[in-house]
Amino acid sequence: LMRSSRCKMVAVRDKITARGLRNHGVEAVSPGNPMMDGIAKSECPNVFKKHRRLILLCGSRLPEAYKNFKNLLIAIQLIQISSSIAILVPLSSSLMSKEIDQILLELGFKPTHESKSEIGIAGIWTKKSLLIFIGFNQFSSWANWGEVGVANAGTATEQLVGLGIPCVSLPGTGPQFNWNFAKRQSRLLGGAVAISNGYKTLANQVEFLLNSDYERHSIGLRGSQRMGTAGGSKFLARMISNKLF
Numbered sequence: 001l002m003r004s005s006r007c008k009m010v011a012v013r014d015k016i017t018a019r020g021l022r023n024h025g026v027e028a029v030s031p032g033n034p035m036m037d038g039i040a041k042s043e044c045p046n047v048f049k050k051h052r053r054l055i056l057l058c059g060s061r062l063p064e065a066y067k068n069f070k071n072l073l074i075a076i077q078l079i080q081i082s083s084s085i086a087i088l089v090p091l092s093s094s095l096m097s098k099e100i101d102q103i104l105l106e107l108g109f110k111p112t113h114e115s116k117s118e119i120g121i122a123g124i125w126t127k128k129s130l131l132i133f134i135g136f137n138q139f140s141s142w143a144n145w146g147e148v149g150v151a152n153a154g155t156a157t158e159q160l161v162g163l164g165i166p167c168v169s170l171p172g173t174g175p176q177f178n179w180n181f182a183k184r185q186s187r188l189l190g191g192a193v194a195i196s197n198g199y200k201t202l203a204n205q206v207e208f209l210l211n212s213d214y215e216r217h218s219i220g221l222r223g224s225q226r227m228g229t230a231g232g233s234k235f236l237a238r239m240i241s242n243k244l245f
Contacts, residue, residue, distance in 0.1 A: 002026045009243050011236055014228035031239060032232030035155065036162045039230070044145040045119050051086035051131065052210050055146035055160060057139075057153040060092040061176045063099075068152040068177065070103050071170055075196070076150060077107075077130065078203035081210055084129040088146060090139040094122070097134070104132065147216065148209045150202065152177040157185065157193060162227030164220035167193045168205045192223025 002010050003026055010026055012018050013033035021028035044053070054076065058069035069089075076087060091100065101111070101123075109125040109132060116124075120138040124131060135142060143160055149167035151157040154176070157167055171182040179195075186193045196202035209216045 002028075009239060011239065012228075013232065014226055016225060029239070030228060031235035032230060033162065033228035034232040034236065035159055036227060036230040037233045039140045039143055039159055039163065041144045041163070042141065047116065047119070048086050048088070048133075048145055051084045052081065053145060053147045054085060054087045054206070055143060055149045055151070055165070056087050056089045057149060057151035057156045057160065058089075058091075059153040059156075059177055062096070064172070064174070064176055065092075065096070066099050066103065067172055068170075069100060070107070071172060071199070072150045072152065072202075073103070073107060073132075075170060075199040075202040076206070077127075078200055079206050079210075080203070081207060084131065087130060087132045088135070088142050089132060090135050090137070090142050092137065092139075094136045097122070097136075100134065148206055150206065151193070154181075154185070158189065158227060161189050161192045161220075161223035164217070164224040166209055166216055166219040166223060168196055168202050168209070169193055170196045170199075170202050188226065190222045190226045192219055192226065 001007060010021065010028040012028050012030050015030045018028040018030035056072055058072060059065045079085065104125050109127045112124045112126060114124045120135040120141055121133050122136055123134040139156055144163055146165050149157065149160045149165050151160060151167045152169055161167055169182050171177060171179045182195050186195055194205050196205055
């Protein structure tokens with residue numbers, strides 16, 4: 001179908017896919033990935049800079065997201081590094097706060113009753129050297145501030161990888177984020193999302209990424225190449241206008 005004379009344009013999200021299609025006789029172009037549009041690349045605030053930084057993405061499908069949040073947080077507590085760790089948790093809705101707060105209390109975290117509304121922080125929780133920053137609808141603002149993602153999500157994980165941030169996932173029983181989904185996601189993103197088979201494995205993988213600047217940046221670069229660059233929406237609209245109208 002893509003080789004048909006009736007096909008006026010083939011546009012894909014990344015240069016790797018476009019090159020592969022051209023090798024098979026399809027005149028594909030890669031003007032950018034619309035999924036990467038609208039994600040801020042702002043400077044990380046000083047409140048986070050003194051910590052190592054994780055982005056925790058538990059997904060938005062309920063009640064699965066709550067199970068993901070608890071499992072990912074149990075695993076994070078097994079990470080052994082000398083620095084304190086800031087865990088940024090951009091939740092999709094403030095309606096999740098009651099259940100999320102209950103999970104944090106069950107796991108021994110204490111609320112500080114602080115907020116920093118100027119950067120979207122609705123609550124801060126602490127336990128030993130871990131600090132959890134809760135925000136609602138803050139993903140596009142916070143995503144670029146993380147060093148590593150711990151992520152059981154779909155689109156948001158791919159966007160995080162597109163920013164050059166490697167991720168580690170911990171598949172559950174689903175229905176959304178299960179082993180089959182995780183394996184497909186990891187393959188399509190060139191291994192920029194590592195799959196863990198248990199709490200300790202995830203902790204070890206995150207430790208490895210935090211302790212190795214080279215590996216973190218190398219794997220992150222691989223992921224950003226697979227996702228493609230921002231600006232796709234504008235270029236695609238212009239190409240469609242020029243080609244079809």
